[in-house]
Amino acid sequence: MRRVRIGVVGRMIGVLVVLGIAVFPIYWMFTTALSSDADLFAAQPRLVPDFGQFGVFVDALADGPTLTWLRNSTIVAVGTTALSIVLGIPLAYALSRFSFRGKVAVGLLLLMTQMLPEALMVVPLFSLYRRFELLDSLVGLVLANTAFVLPIVALVLKGAIDGVPRELEEAARVDGSRPLTVLLRINVPIIAPAIAAAAVIAFFHAWNEYVFAVTFIFNKALQPASVGLAGFVGEQGTAIQTIMAVAFMFTLPAVAFYLFAQKYVVSGMTAGAVKG
Amino acid sequence: MAHSTSLRSRRAAVALALASGLVLAACSSPAGSDSPSEGEAVEPATITFAASTFGDPGLGPRLQGLIDTYNSSQDVVTIEPAAVPFPTFGQTVLTQMGGGEGPDLVRFDMPEFTSAADAGLLEPLDDLIDADELGLQPGPDEYMTVNDSRYGVIFDTSNYVMYYNTDLIPEPPTTFDEFMATAKATTQGDVYGLAFRQTQAEENGVWQDIFNYVYGFGGEWSDGEKLTLNNPKNVEGLEAYQSLYDANVIPKGADAATFRKMFAQGKVGMELNNGGYLVATRGTNPDLKFSVAPIPFPVRAQGAIMAPIVINANSEHKDAAMDFINWVLEEENQVALQEALGASSVATKTERTEEQLAETPFLPVYDELTNSSAPQIVVGFGPQTADIRKIVVTQVIAALQGQQTMKEAMDKAQDEAEQLVG
Numbered sequence: 231m232r233r234v235r236i237g238v239v240g241r242m243i244g245v246l247v248v249l250g251i252a253v254f255p256i257y258w259m260f261t262t263a264l265s266s267d268a269d270l271f272a273a274q275p276r277l278v279p280d281f282g283q284f285g286v287f288v289d290a291l292a293d294g295p296t297l298t299w300l301r302n303s304t305i306v307a308v309g310t311t312a313l314s315i316v317l318g319i320p321l322a323y324a325l326s327r328f329s330f331r332g333k334v335a336v337g338l339l340l341l342m343t344q345m346l347p348e349a350l351m352v353v354p355l356f357s358l359y360r361r362f363e364l365l366d367s368l369v370g371l372v373l374a375n376t377a378f379v380l381p382i383v384a385l386v387l388k389g390a391i392d393g394v395p396r397e398l399e400e401a402a403r404v405d406g407s408r409p410l411t412v413l414l415r416i417n418v419p420i421i422a423p424a425i426a427a428a429a430v431i432a433f434f435h436a437w438n439e440y441v442f443a444v445t446f447i448f449n450k451a452l453q454p455a456s457v458g459l460a461g462f463v464g465e466q467g468t469a470i471q472t473i474m475a476v477a478f479m480f481t482l483p484a485v486a487f488y489l490f491a492q493k494y495v496v497s498g499m500t501a502g503a504v505k506g
Numbered sequence: 507m508a509h510s511t512s513l514r515s516r517r518a519a520v521a522l523a524l525a526s527g528l529v530l531a532a533c534s535s536p537a538g539s540d541s542p543s544e545g546e547a548v549e550p551a552t553i554t555f556a557a558s559t560f561g562d563p564g565l566g567p568r569l570q571g572l573i574d575t576y577n578s579s580q581d582v583v584t585i586e587p588a589a590v591p592f593p594t595f596g597q598t599v600l601t602q603m604g605g606g607e608g609p610d611l612v613r614f615d616m617p618e619f620t621s622a623a624d625a626g627l628l629e630p631l632d633d634l635i636d637a638d639e640l641g642l643q644p645g646p647d648e649y650m651t652v653n654d655s656r657y658g659v660i661f662d663t664s665n666y667v668m669y670y671n672t673d674l675i676p677e678p679p680t681t682f683d684e685f686m687a688t689a690k691a692t693t694q695g696d697v698y699g700l701a702f703r704q705t706q707a708e709e710n711g712v713w714q715d716i717f718n719y720v721y722g723f724g725g726e727w728s729d730g731e732k733l734t735l736n737n738p739k740n741v742e743g744l745e746a747y748q749s750l751y752d753a754n755v756i757p758k759g760a761d762a763a764t765f766r767k768m769f770a771q772g773k774v775g776m777e778l779n780n781g782g783y784l785v786a787t788r789g790t791n792p793d794l795k796f797s798v799a800p801i802p803f804p805v806r807a808q809g810a811i812m813a814p815i816v817i818n819a820n821s822e823h824k825d826a827a828m829d830f831i832n833w834v835l836e837e838e839n840q841v842a843l844q845e846a847l848g849a850s851s852v853a854t855k856t857e858r859t860e861e862q863l864a865e866t867p868f869l870p871v872y873d874e875l876t877n878s879s880a881p882q883i884v885v886g887f888g889p890q891t892a893d894i895r896k897i898v899v900t901q902v903i904a905a906l907q908g909q910q911t912m913k914e915a916m917d918k919a920q921d922e923a924e925q926l927v928g
Binding site (some may be wrong): 267268270271272273352353356357360365370393405440441443444448449450453457460461462463464465469470471 | 521554558559561563564565566588589590591592593594598599602604605607609691692696697763764766767768770771773782783785786787789790792
């Protein structure tokens with residue numbers, strides 16, 4: 231009995247340590263934002279936020295375009311997530327279930343796209359976007375981000391569809407279901423946890439993306455937060471507390487989306503367990 | 507460490523993209539036919555002006571004030587600052603320009619200026635700028651010509667000096683030995699005697715910093731025709747830089763944003779920096795007691811930030827862009843620009859006002875160094891400076907990290923750079 235109790239305590243300590251490692255950077259960002267200049271470089275770092283400095287958050291929201299940046303980032307991230315999932319599901323299904331010439335090559339090509347850095351594609355994409363008048367447009371950013379994240383989304387979803395028993399699909403077809411119905415009614419609910427995981431990947435990629443955003447967007451009003459944050463770094467001076475305050479606000483929607491998606495990941499996993 | 511590796515990868519990739527952009531530009535068609543011309547009426551337009559200094563907490567609002575003054579002085583041309591963050595300013599603007607877009611006006615640093623001019627991304631200004639008539643200072647102005655054509659006019663130029671905290675260091679050092687001794691004596695607890703850039707992530711900044719050591723010890727990157735990267739004087743200067751690194755008198759790993767904030771908080775005793783730093787430091791901490799002195803190295807030679815203003819060859823409003831340049835070069839606006847810049851100089855010779863001198867008695871220190879300052883390019887290899895910079899900085903940092911001696915580092919850099927320039 232005593233050994234069991236120690237085990238529980240040990241596990242709790244372990245969980246708390248892991249939680250601390252995960253949460254500490256965000257906490258430190260918050261604490262730094264709420265530090266005076268003197269505290270920033272004090273011999274003994276300030277471990278507790280100085281709430282007397284809370285004005286830095288108010289100023290960042292009131293004086294700067296922080297809310298505009300966050301709105302733009304949200305549009306780009308949600309758009310990229312939705313488009314990559316909508317396009318990724320049929321692509322993954324085709325790769326998983328259909329036999330066609332060049333299937334292996336398509337799979338390899340998808341993998342190869344993940345080995346190209348974004349910066350390598352900036353110049354050719356810039357020319358292309360200029361021709362199609364997609365520069366200075368959030369739609370353009372959504373398309374560029376989707377192009378980069380779609381392969382990984384498709385590969386994640388293909389792996390999930392591979393695990394769905396074909397018998398389920400065959401039973402549906404016997405009942406008269408069309409291929410699209412089979413995909414939407416049979417496969418999608420079963421692979422919901424994988425869709426949620428892929429959505430998290432797509433959202434985070436688009437939320438953090440910088441190279442395309444800084445190059446393709448000229449209009450300040452269309453800048454996402456990743457670019458806006460970099461604007462606080464000056465040639466001779468940097469407003470550290472302001473950066474940390476905006477960066478803290480920048481992390482919150484991403485964390486919220488993760489928590490939202492995680493619910494579906496877990497529910498999908500447990501749904502199968504209950505039936506079994 | 508993972509972040510650092512990721513950043514290095516990103517920067518390497520961005521550099522690759524930049525090179526691709528310049529190649530693309532070199533292969534593309536020449537600029538449009540709407541070149542600015544003297545005497546013709548300027549068409550109404552809203553144009554963009556990109557300068558990395560717009561984002562500076564101290565300097566940015568002052569420059570914005572100057573733009574506002576121009577905008578309100580007439581109702582034909584409106585200038586809007588372009589939204590390009592400092593950390594990737596050069597790469598971003600050059601990529602945009604290489605792709606046929608980009609801001610109408612740009613304030614470039616010298617390496618990017620020479621690269622852009624050589625790639626045909628800038629509008630030639632030979633017929634529009636009369637240096638004698640305008641009274642442009644000949645020293646900095648001579649660097650505005652690339653491949654026998656003028657592509658820019660000095661917007662601001664700023665000599666490197668030694669900033670020191672007068673509370674920590676009442677008397678500035680006058681020799682390198684004193685410099686080292688002062689740095690060591692000042693380094694106590696959470697206070698460091700000195701700060702400089704020393705990571706690949708700040709490649710351009712490291713280049714700016716080591717430039718002072720190389721030239722301050724009598725070296726030079728080239729003789730104008732051949733690269734002299736492994737010149738013994740260069741190695742001596744870089745070994746001096748390394749000796750300070752090894753003496754643990756700097757906050758190792760701290761980037762410029764951090765250690766400049768530390769200087770403003772009295773946590774760093776000395777820093778080699780240019781005139782633009784004056785305004786930024788006062789903006790960060792108006793109560794800091796500091797002064798400047800010439801860099802105490804054996805030879806009175808140091809770097810200077812020379813930042814030309816240029817017209818993008820892709821601009822559809824070159825006449826409007828030229829109108830702003832002409833306005834900035836007017837005498838009263840040169841004075842206003844210099845006041846906004848603080849300790850930096852402008853294209854023409856302007857007198858410091860009594861108010862300025864009363865507020866900053868050490869302003870003449872900057873001005874007296876103009877004749878011994880040099881732009882941070884490899885003379886004779888201007889367009890290749892950015893590539894040579896990458897080679898040199900990579901090798902120097904490898905030496906700092908103990909992977910090789912500084913002599914070996916510069917021998918390798920010489921070999922690599924010679925292969926680059928052919």
